[in-house]
Amino acid sequence: MKIVKKNPQGESRELLLKEFFLNAYLIAMLKRVGEESGRIRRRGRPSLEPAPVRVR
Known part of the structure; x- marks a missing residue:
């Protein structure tokens, strides 16, 4: 389905x-x-610093 629009200058545009x-x-x-x-x-x-991580 197409929609035809006309602007004040009389030009038409189909969408x-x-x-x-x-x-x-x-x-x-x-x-x-x-x-x-x-x-x-x-x-x-939010904090931009990395969270501390426990290392075993």
Whole structure:
């Protein structure tokens, strides 16, 4: 299925419906990743030093 859009200059642009929904899905996924990484970052900063390990 195709979607035809016309801009104010009268030019038309055809988009495949599948491409339209794929773009919408990717934008929503990137937004969610950004929110989750912000939430994790606010929770606490992880230690950058290696944890001590017992050696036998």
